[in-house]
Amino acid sequence: MFDSFGLICMIWWCVMLFHPLHADIQCMESEAQKSPITNVNVDWRKMELSWESSKNFSMYKCTIMNWDMESTAKEVNSPLCRFPKELYMPLHKGVFFTIEVPNTNISKKCTFLPGGMNESAIENFSCVIYNICLMNCTWQAGRGAPADTQYFLYWQNSRDDGQMECELYIKDENGRNMGCRFQNVRIEIEKAYFLVNGSSKDSLIQFYDEYIELYKIEILGAPLNVTAHCTGDPAGCIITWHPPLTSHVKKVKCFQYEINIQNKDEPKEEKKVVRNERYEFQNYNEKKRYILKIRARGPKCLVSSKWGEWSEPIEFGQGKDYFIFVILFLIALGTISVTVLLYCLFKRYCSFKNILPPIPQPRDKFNALTSEDIQTEYVNLPSKSHTEEVTTVEEMSQLSKKKIH
Template sequence: GSLNSHSTHHIAHVYLKYFAVYRYDDVKECELYIKDENGRNTGCRFQNVRIETEKAYFLVNGSSKDSLIQFYDEYIELYKIEILTPPLNVTVNCTGDSAGCIITWQAPLTSHVEKIKCFQYEISIQNKDEPKEEKKDLPVRVRNNRYEFQNYNEEKKYILKTRARGKNCLVSSTWGEWSEPIEFGQGKDHFPSVILFLIALGTISVTLLQYCLFKRYCNFKSIFSPIPQPRDKFNASTDEDIQVSFLLNSKLLTINHNRPKTRTGIQR
């Protein structure tokens, strides 16, 4: 259980000591002090306390270098200030059909109550992939240690927490501590999407690589194209020289053909 001090928060440099008297014959000093941001003792947490029906006597002594601190004492029923531990052995069994998921647990540990009907439970189930500002699922409250979650979707992943408080018994009516979060559900399978993305990325990369290589090859070919050699007018015969020679021979042949023939004779 825990106890907070409200009578000394306006006084600086106050050092408090807590004492608890059980059955008027068992005195125990505070085991774990609760401190504020200035390091002052403002509360106490007692562990492994045996809670019974009779009231316990609490005494708070304070000390200060500046002024006298008046003590504070009170008779308190311990079960009213007890902070319940989380429910035990929380399990989730999902079948995937219309029955949904079956959630079970056991009552929190107490030293004086063992009846299941003495507790009320609060179950919080949230969609893990849903943003926090959009989470509107209110916790569900039940009286037994079993709950059937009917809105189960195997393609989603859920986070489960549960806590307890007393109901109609000598158990604290304040909600206790939440259990450790439990995840269940398969969630979305992103593997196929990743594979498709990688395939598309690979195809685009190969296409770009081929384009770059082709462009580079074309540039390389244009840069290193053969350089034309100068014409050798003395040793090389070109088409133009052959054509001129052919024309000259043709003219010569024509001239010879048109020349008149002369007869030669011998006069006797």
């Protein structure tokens, strides 16, 4: 499958380079027959499993198996077994060793068992790489860990790199380390090894370790320089882009792309998966408007098989010409506004009777005489009354004169 470090190499890292691991090697043998194999020892520096035998055998078989029943075996002709480096076996669950003599029932079984309080090791450990070279790792405290437990993360990217402790811890509200931020991380072909130790005043804390292929936890960035060149030709639109940036992939053929084209005027979208950095959109309609975005993943090479981030959406196509409708709408709206404004001003400051006097009506000949008589009678009535008064005064004056005489 993939290249690996080897179980003993990993144990060597843990024991020699990191904080000491609390673990013991316990061996068992059959009660019916005492095994001639004794004094099983592991030299982590030399990555060797050795033992003593009271009998000389021409062949031995040594096997290592983890808790998940993954194992590797090797045959040797002496009581010394050097393990290969092509096996990843985390130790926090325990590791089993078996030494056998082929074609006999002679064997020796030993177990590498981590020490410490049960359920005190961290849980839900996970890491993610983003923005090409940044990595975050997080975990949760063990359910059985004391309240004062503090955790420390160590990791090694490859065999050629030295061990490193986390430089920037992520802490919870109680000041407990619950994660780590890394910078300038590069993805190697080999798996990286992570170890989280714990310490407490009350008891020993179990450790947690894990191998991770870093390219599998990388979130790919978006494809770059996405463009759409559209013409009236039958070919429609030519869409081009560049692969996303990574710290380790140089071949453009390692990527696969998903193209999402959505009609802006309709709830309809077109999705295509391609391997090249070029796509011909043949359903293009120049009278419509489209939204385009692209993302990538790696079906092969050392590239994550999960879809990465979408590119920034871009629009292409002419779409409907709304300019004329907007202009007409604005003209109509302006006309109505001006009319209403003028009406309000005239109503407030001007009189329509002065501005627009009533038009004279033509004279009615049939009713003209009656109207004159009425006016004459109305005028003469006061004149008769005045004449009578004058006459009365004259008569009274004449009578007065006669009496005097």
